[in-house]
Amino acid sequence: GQVIRLEDYRPTDFAVHHVDLVFRLGSETTEIEARLTLERRAGTDPAAPLVLDGDDLTLTGVWLGDEALAPPRFDATPDRLTLRELPAAGRFQVTIATRLDPAGNTQLMGLYRSGGVWCTQCEAEGFRRITYFLDRPDVLATYRVRVEADRAAAPVLLSNGNPQDAGDLGGGRHFAVWDDPHPKPSYLFALVAGDLDVLTDRFVTASGRDVALAIYTETGLSARAAYAMDALKRSMRWDEARFGREYDLDIFNIVAISDFNMGAMENKGLNVFNHKYVLLDPDTATDGDYAGVETVIAHEYFHNWTGNRITCRDWFQLCLKEGLTVYRDQEFSADERSAAVKRIASVHGLKAQQFPEDQGPLQHPVRPTRYREINNFYTATVYEKGAELVRMIATILGAERFRAGMDLYFARHDGDAATMEDFLACFEEAGGIDLSQFALWYHQAGTPTLTVRERFEDGRLTLGLEQDLQRGAAGTGTQPMHIPVRFGLVSEGGADLVAEPAAGGAEIDGDVIHLTTPSAEIVFEGLAERPLVSVLRGFSAPVTLRFEQRQEDRLRLARLDPDAFSRWRALTDLVGEHLRNASIARAAGESAAFDARIVDAIIASAEDERLEPALRAQMIAMPGEAEIARLVGQNVDPEAVHEAREAALTTLARRGEATFARVHEAPAATGPFSPDAAAVGRRALRNALLLPLSIASGSPDLAHAAFAASDNMTDRLAALTLLAHRFATEARTRSALDAFFERYERDALVIDKWFTLQATAPVPEAVEAAERLIGHPLFQLANPNRARAVIGGLATGNQRAFNRADGAGYRWVADQLVALDRLNPQTAARLATAFRSWRSFEPRRQSLAMEALRSLAARPDLSRDLADIVERTLA
Numbered sequence: 001g002q003v004i005r006l007e008d009y010r011p012t013d014f015a016v017h018h019v020d021l022v023f024r025l026g027s028e029t030t031e032i033e034a035r036l037t038l039e040r041r042a043g044t045d046p047a048a049p050l051v052l053d054g055d056d057l058t059l060t061g062v063w064l065g066d067e068a069l070a071p072p073r074f075d076a077t078p079d080r081l082t083l084r085e086l087p088a089a090g091r092f093q094v095t096i097a098t099r100l101d102p103a104g105n106t107q108l109m110g111l112y113r114s115g116g117v118w119c120t121q122c123e124a125e126g127f128r129r130i131t132y133f134l135d136r137p138d139v140l141a142t143y144r145v146r147v148e149a150d151r152a153a154a155p156v157l158l159s160n161g162n163p164q165d166a167g168d169l170g171g172g173r174h175f176a177v178w179d180d181p182h183p184k185p186s187y188l189f190a191l192v193a194g195d196l197d198v199l200t201d202r203f204v205t206a207s208g209r210d211v212a213l214a215i216y217t218e219t220g221l222s223a224r225a226a227y228a229m230d231a232l233k234r235s236m237r238w239d240e241a242r243f244g245r246e247y248d249l250d251i252f253n254i255v256a257i258s259d260f261n262m263g264a265m266e267n268k269g270l271n272v273f274n275h276k277y278v279l280l281d282p283d284t285a286t287d288g289d290y291a292g293v294e295t296v297i298a299h300e301y302f303h304n305w306t307g308n309r310i311t312c313r314d315w316f317q318l319c320l321k322e323g324l325t326v327y328r329d330q331e332f333s334a335d336e337r338s339a340a341v342k343r344i345a346s347v348h349g350l351k352a353q354q355f356p357e358d359q360g361p362l363q364h365p366v367r368p369t370r371y372r373e374i375n376n377f378y379t380a381t382v383y384e385k386g387a388e389l390v391r392m393i394a395t396i397l398g399a400e401r402f403r404a405g406m407d408l409y410f411a412r413h414d415g416d417a418a419t420m421e422d423f424l425a426c427f428e429e430a431g432g433i434d435l436s437q438f439a440l441w442y443h444q445a446g447t448p449t450l451t452v453r454e455r456f457e458d459g460r461l462t463l464g465l466e467q468d469l470q471r472g473a474a475g476t477g478t479q480p481m482h483i484p485v486r487f488g489l490v491s492e493g494g495a496d497l498v499a500e501p502a503a504g505g506a507e508i509d510g511d512v513i514h515l516t517t518p519s520a521e522i523v524f525e526g527l528a529e530r531p532l533v534s535v536l537r538g539f540s541a542p543v544t545l546r547f548e549q550r551q552e553d554r555l556r557l558a559r560l561d562p563d564a565f566s567r568w569r570a571l572t573d574l575v576g577e578h579l580r581n582a583s584i585a586r587a588a589g590e591s592a593a594f595d596a597r598i599v600d601a602i603i604a605s606a607e608d609e610r611l612e613p614a615l616r617a618q619m620i621a622m623p624g625e626a627e628i629a630r631l632v633g634q635n636v637d638p639e640a641v642h643e644a645r646e647a648a649l650t651t652l653a654r655r656g657e658a659t660f661a662r663v664h665e666a667p668a669a670t671g672p673f674s675p676d677a678a679a680v681g682r683r684a685l686r687n688a689l690l691l692p693l694s695i696a697s698g699s700p701d702l703a704h705a706a707f708a709a710s711d712n713m714t715d716r717l718a719a720l721t722l723l724a725h726r727f728a729t730e731a732r733t734r735s736a737l738d739a740f741f742e743r744y745e746r747d748a749l750v751i752d753k754w755f756t757l758q759a760t761a762p763v764p765e766a767v768e769a770a771e772r773l774i775g776h777p778l779f780q781l782a783n784p785n786r787a788r789a790v791i792g793g794l795a796t797g798n799q800r801a802f803n804r805a806d807g808a809g810y811r812w813v814a815d816q817l818v819a820l821d822r823l824n825p826q827t828a829a830r831l832a833t834a835f836r837s838w839r840s841f842e843p844r845r846q847s848l849a850m851e852a853l854r855s856l857a858a859r860p861d862l863s864r865d866l867a868d869i870v871e872r873t874l875a
């Protein structure tokens with residue numbers, strides 16, 4: 001495949017001012033007419049041809065004005081349309097007719113059918129699967145869309161912007177016309193038509209604009225959109241209050257679709273969602289699902305300003321809209337719920353998803369400079385690390401100057417297709433600060449290591465800081481970066497001490513040390529006692545922290561650091577280190593005892609009344625096997641990791657049984673279902689205790705009782721997962737799984753959970769179980785959620801089975817990828833990233849994984865999407 005390079009960027013020769021689209025939807029074929037109002041840009045070659053992008057298109061006609069054209073005035077292939085002898089100056093119109101087969105479009109890019117619904121997905125390059133176009137984000141046009149369809153099949157006809165006209169066409173057909181006054185790139189185009197139910201509401205903006213809100217769902221399911229609607233209204237209010245951003249159309253529509261490649265899509269005025277992020281009720285969705293809906297609804301809504309009003313100049317700038325919008329949705333959730341709980345969850349996700357990516361073969365800078373397939377760059381690095389970079393800008397500038405920088409960005413670039421440089425320039429100006437060193441975060445790949453040393457004598461504390469990007473940052477530079485290190489000095493009694501820095505090689509601003517050099521020493525004087533050093537509070541920079549801190553200091557911080565995030569971090573780091581050492585010891589045939597003081601610290605946090613229950617649940621959760629493998633780093637034996645984790649769980653369960661039982665049974669821990677944050681926290685804690693309690697008793701009785709008593713999906717699924725993962729061979733487990741299946745057979749989103757919980761059972765035989773699951777009558781490879789539930793469940797949710805010693809996991813996943821790639825390259829490529837950590841395993845597994853990857857790479861018929869991932873993973 002061809003490599004696209006940032007340095008080759010240049011604007012198009014033609015501007016597209018307006019796009020007039022007509023869709024004649026039919027059950028077999030759909031006819032499309034696109035009338036483009038074009039103009040050569042000043043200063044370009046007056047004879048240059050117009051070269052439009054296409055992808056797998058069938059052309060049925062081309063007109064210049066009213067004149068039908070014939071070759072050689074144009075030439076067309078499925079992937080390109082070239083028009084010659086166009087006017088040298090002034091506006092002119094080109095009309096292009098294409099014919100599509102939406103029902104045969106299994107890639108789910110462009111116009112396709114999901115169930116009986118016609119829908120579109122255009123980001124990044126799907127519009128070129130509908131018509132020939134300058135399909136790139138810096139070509140902004142207004143759109144008018146006319147949709148015609150059978151009224152019976154599609155009573156609802158939607159597109160971007162405001163509704164303008166609708167009517168009957170006779171013969172059972174009808175039409176609707178939509179008009180979007182805001183110039184937008186083609187990737188934000190959307191159309192939906194079908195027989196849909198709707199939940200409506202309204203929202204009055206701060207300046208008094210009355211906005212009609214609607215969420216469309218499959219028939220019979222609109223009641224399940226109530227929470228999504230509530231989240232939407234809260235998002236709209238929050239963006240006004242926090243960033244001064246108001247909604248800008250008379251109508252905001254969301255449609256829930258069951259076949260969707262990703263989470264959701266921010267099309268202007270018509271967001272299209274994976275139904276997983278819209279449909280909820282307590283009986284079918286977990287508390288995690290509720291949090292996911294809130295996040296994704298907010299994220300897509302926030303894109304209206306960060307993404308749509310200000311879009312990207314080119315796809316290398318993807319973090320401009322994605323990193324920033326993730327930062328915004330994280331801040332929203334932090335404000336709506338507990339900030340500490342949210343931050344812990346975000347950091348946990350960053351370490352689980354982005355760190356392995358940044359430390360493996362798929363590593364790339366937050367702003368990449370080359371790609372072969374842009375859809376493979378919607379990554380944790382662009383999204384989650386991109387959000388961390390925005391967070392660091394906020395930390396460096398402080399809340400007020402950060403807001404001023406955002407205000408300037410909105411004022412200056414509204415209506416633009418902008419770059420990262422444009423974005424940073426706004427903060428430099430509003431903040432009166434030079435961010436050129438900070439910008440390295442966007443250009444240099446890899447996770448920096450921050451090493452901290454401390455020395456205390458005669459009332460003087462010396463902190464040594466050192467940064468290092470050598471490890472694994474291939475090819476994109478390793479210059480020292482600007483690392484904001486939030487810190488505190490904590491007294492024996494658990495209070496933050498105020499100490500004046502006496503001397504130092506780094507600037508200190510309040511509680512933030514700005515490390516800008518390879519290393520620096522800072523001295524604090526006049527300390528009556530040796531303080532406990534709490535560094536990287538709130539995870540103020542996405543780095544790997546190496547701090548050889550005394551164990552008793554860390555245990556104390558885990559108990560009394562005034563910063564809740566840091567308490568969690570102190571404890572999880574201690575546990576993580578033990579699990580890492582114990583895994584390495586086991587692989588060498590030895591064993592390592594779990595330090596009783598750490599175990600006691602976990603037990604104590606379970607009943608620490610000063611902590612909200614959600615935080616306690618986070619403190620007692622043991623790192624997963626993949627996280628432990630990442631900490632081990634090389635020569636990983638997944639069986640040793642599994643055994644080390646099991647041994648630690650058993651120690652914890654036995655020693656903490658009495659405490660855990662007490663907390664589990666406390667009357668305050670139960671009560672009828674409610675979706676509020678406090679109730680969510682109580683459920684999280686109780687469900688987290690179910691595991692150690694079941695291990696201690698060695699019996700599934702508690703989980704069976706919880707399963708039987710559950711009045712909501714959170715509790716039901718927690719109990720059932722425990723049964724399926726730990727008591728798989730018992731007949732009673734099978735009956736529980738069957739009962740669950742029968743109850744929810746017709747509920748696709750719940751059946752996805754049923755598939756996942758079996759594919760993720762941490763036993764080697766899960767490979768054979770997954771093979772049986774894909775033979776199940778309800779398994780559908782063409783449905784991305786279902787494919788992800790089973791193939792993704794095994795490949796990314798089951799370290800032990802995927803990395804099975806005989807290579808069966810690798811081979812099975814590779815076989816599924818080949819089959820899926822024929823239908824849906826994008827989803828296949830995404831699932832293939834499961835192989836990204838293959839080089840960290842012991843040599844035998846490495847060679848088995850390599851064989852599976854090579855056999856994939858050797859196939860002549862791989863999509864560009866999958867080939868790109870496989871080749872980069874092997875490189």
Ligand code: B3K
Nearest residue numbers: 123124262264265375378
């Ligand atoms: N912008 C879309 C993602 C599009 C992915 C294309 N492969 C959803 C989002 O980030 O909000």
Ligand code: ZN
Nearest residue numbers: 299303322325
């Ligand atoms: Zn996004």
